[in-house]
Amino acid sequence: MNTQTAQNIELPGGFAANPVIIKGEGAPVVYLHGPFGQEWDGFLDDLAKYRRVYAPANAGAQETDDLDQLDGFADLVLYYDDLFDQLGLERVDLVGHSFGAMVAAEYAATFRDRVRKLVLIDAMGLWHDDAPVADHLLVSPQNLVKLLYLDPSKPEVAAKLAMPSEHEAMNAAIVDRFGALASTAHFIHPIPERGLKRRLRRIKAETLVLWGAQDALVPPSYAAEFAALIPNARVEMIQGAGHVPQIEQRKLVSEQLAKFLDRN
Amino acid sequence: MKTIWFHMQGYRDLPDDFRDRYESIWVTPPNDELCHSPEVAKYLHWNLDELEMADDLGFDGLGLNEHHQNGYGFPISPNMIATVLARRKSNAALVVLGNTLPLYNPPIRVAEEFALLDCLSGGRLVAGFPVGSPMDTTGCYGIPPTQVRPRYYEAHDLIKQAWTRPGPFAFNGRFTKLRYVNPWPKPLQKPHPPIWLAGGGSVETWKFATDHDYTYSYLSFMGHKYAKVLMDGYWDSVARAGMDDNPYRAGFAQLVVVADTDAEAERIYLKHLRNFYSKSLYVAPHFGGVPGFMTKRSFEFQLSHRGASAFSFDFKPHEATWKQLVEDSRMVIGGSPATVAAQIEEAVRNIRVGHLMVILQIQSMDPELTAYSSGLFAEKVLPKIRGIWDKEGYTDRWWPQGATRNQPQVAHPSTKETYGEAKVPA
Secondary structure, three states, rough: OOOOOOOEOOOOOOOOOOEEEEEEOOEEEEOOOOOOOOOOHHHHHHHHHHOOEEOOOOOOOOOOOHHHOOOOHOOOOOOHHHHHHHHHOOOOOEEEEOHHHHHHHHHHOOOOOOOEEEEEEOOOOOEEEEEOOOOOOOOOOHHHHHOOOOOOOOOHHHHHHHOOHHHHHHHHHHHHHHHHHHHHHHHHOOOOOOOHHHHHHHHEEEEEEEEEEEOOOOOOHHHHHHHHHOOEEEEEEEEEOOOOOOOOOHHHHHHHHHHOOOOO | OEEEEEEOOOOOOOOOOOHHOOOOOOOOOOOHHHHHHHHHHHHHHHHHHHHHHHHHHHHOEEOOOOOOOOOOOOOHHHHHHHHHHHHHOOOEEEEOOOOHHHHHHOOHHHHHHHHHHHHHOOOOOOEEEEOOOOOHHHHOOOOOOHHHHHHHHHHHHHHHHHOOOOOOEEEEEOOOOEEEOOOOOOOOOOOOOOOEEEEOHHHHHHHHHHHHHOEEOOOOOOHHHHHHHHHHHHHHHHHHOOOOOOHEEEEEEEEEEEOOOHHHHHHHHHHHHHHHHHHHHHOOOOHOOOOOOOHHHHHHHHHHHHOOOOOOOOHHHHOOHHHHHHOOOEEEEHHHHHHHHHHHHHHHHHHOOOEEEOOOOOOOOHEEEEEEEHHHHHHHHHHHHHHOOOOOOOOOOOOOOOOOOOOOOOOOHHHHHHHHHHHHOO
16 A cells, blocks of 8 residues: 655646655666556565665556546557656666556657666556456456465565455545556556557667566466567566565565666 | 437346356456357347337337447447348337447548448437447457547547548547548438447536536446436536536436336346346446556546445345335335336436337346236337436437437437428338
């Protein structure tokens, strides 16, 4: 859950302000979340120890009417370009998870000089009929947990899944999740593939592809394909993790990020 | 009041352990395991036989709808079935409720097919414009939930313009771009067939109805007691829009079973009702409640008003009793003709309905039983309910001009002008 204080960043074009969570000091890193909503998990605290981390909400998650002005990824990457301008960020390192990694890859392929380093964690965006990406939207809560986590009984997973017990906070959490799922489904339902494969060759940023080795939502076989299509990329598989390795294997993910982002 | 014999066209022979084996009646029930084409071939003829029977029995209209990939009703294209009915010499309305506008690409197809149906039927068409269910739109047809309503509104504008503006003209929409909108033909009814909206109680649809002076039908299977809160909400929005309280602004779907006596009705129909409620309404919540299908504001409103309904029930549909279904909840109206007539009058007056869609073929019922129930209804119930709202002097401005059955014997002036009385099938 998002327990951090966010700064409302105004945007041009009539869009609602984006509540960006900002923490830490150092060179900027932007984190783009997956389909379930804006988040600030422990691995971002680890990152904020040496970098300034910006974690925005997906476009349209606050105000679903904003989606009427966003027809596909061509509009969405411009939205983030505006947001980076508003944040005063010239060049960024970009970390994306799941849907957010698909956005990050599209952004890096479009604004190829504005991204210094790129990290894709269990990224959506590619599709092969023999390795279908599972449906995260039209699925029961019980089955969704199985798609997302290798071991839902782990305390860190249970903590991630817990809902606030207080009535108003719970309703607010449900509404947040509604906005996040709606605003991401807007771009990827029913299949999260929009031609990214043709554009990955344009990415100039050095890229790290991280993948939960037991991901049941987006099959790990896509990791190698991302690395093959992006000119300067390598893969690190995270053992003992499903679709959300930063929760199930926070330490391993944080070590990989530190090694990759801290090097220069 | 108008009574429309409505056919849901469901799958009549679902296995008894359906609920244990499958997650949902809609979207994912596997076709090769459950949907046998030879059975469907038989059902399709039964469905048409039953609709033709209802026409012969003197119902004011015949009702059809559109749904996909489900056992509860898979009429797919109601226009195809309506075309068969339009060929009959009849003066009943053809209530196609309707074509799910977001599913047509480009939606000019709806303007064309409805115009064709209107011409073929002699101006008997009701053009239903439902938004569509999350199951059909986001589940079966892959439309992002956030785009269903925007596509709906745009398709509506295109179709309405195609029917009322001289062609050819250009239409530049967000989803549909057409350089030459010029459908052949335009509808027989002028300016266009009556447009009916249908829905499950969303505030946006009520507003759309009052903005355009359309009639709104609430399609639920929960009966008038459950519908009361929602229909009051609709009538409040009608009043707020400064419009009259003409009951023909509203329609309602109702399951009805008729036998010689109340006891006989329970004996004959209870198993069919249990079958329907336990299988047909078994829609997985993740298909029915998709985030983004409504705006975030509407969702917040609904969430904060959760549990506010004046009526609630908790029952296991496969072992529901007659008392629960008929007497306590009034989900079903059933019994002797006298009981049924009295309960219908109570229901339509309670929620103020001028267009009653009666569902007399209930999924597992065979054609003989359907004919028995419908025959009793036509003979002994229809005469008693036909005059409801007559005393109050309301006129139905949303009834097709060529559907002259049980109507005042004055031809609609614009109909007469357009194609002359002689061509209206009698």
